[in-house]
Amino acid sequence: xxxxxxxxxxxxxxxxxxxxxxxxxxxxxxxxxxxxxxxxxxxxxxxxxxxxxxxxxxxxxxxxxxxxxxxxxxxxxxxxxxxxxxxxxxxxxxxxxxxxxxxxxxxxxxxxxxxxxxxxxxxxxxxxxxxxxxxxxxxxxxxxxxxxxxxxxxxxxxxxx
Numbered sequence: 498x499x500x501x502x503x504x505x506x507x508x509x510x511x512x513x514x515x516x517x518x519x520x521x522x523x524x525x526x527x528x529x530x531x532x533x534x535x536x537x538x539x540x541x542x543x544x545x546x547x548x549x550x551x552x553x554x555x556x557x558x559x560x561x562x563x564x565x566x567x568x569x570x571x572x573x574x575x576x577x578x579x580x581x582x583x584x585x586x587x588x589x590x591x592x593x594x595x596x597x598x599x600x601x602x603x604x605x606x607x608x609x610x611x612x613x614x615x616x617x618x619x620x621x622x623x624x625x626x627x628x629x630x631x632x633x634x635x636x637x638x639x640x641x642x643x644x645x646x647x648x649x650x651x652x653x654x655x656x657x658x
Contacts, residue, residue: 604628608635 540550580586600621607614608628616629623642628635630653637649 540546600619604619604626607617608630613630615631616627619626619628625640627638627640630636633653635651635653637651639647639649641647
């Protein structure tokens with residue numbers, strides 16, 4: 498080998514080593530070492546933000562319990578509505594309405610009819626209704642099952658429509 502070839506080989510080797518050295522310096526310069534620390538994401542384990550985490554869980558549980566209660570209440574109300582809308586329930590309501598209308602008509606007939614009675618008593622489902630007419634005033638005394646008394650006085654002929 499000639500001297501020129503060996504010199505060129507050394508120049509290439511030195512240039513290659515310099516390139517590798519600069520390349521390694523450029524790559525390793527921005528690297529900084531740091532300790533590796535493990536942090537839990539769940540606040541129950543880490544303790545950071547624990548109170549808000551617990552409040553969130555409590556709020557979710559509370560909302561779920563309330564929605565279950567509302568669903569149960571809605572179902573119970575639906576069952577009650579269904580019971581009230583049966584054919585038998587409607588028939589009973591209609592019959593009661595007609596009976597009360599008939600009783601009311603008879604009471605009005607006794608008070609204001611062609612031959613009015615001056616007093617009378619009517620007992621209906623534990624309630625007692627006593628009526629009397631004195632000096633142009635109708636007095637109704639209504640006593641309920643518990644003994645509570647309501648008195649209504651209506652003047653005859655003092656009002657008109």
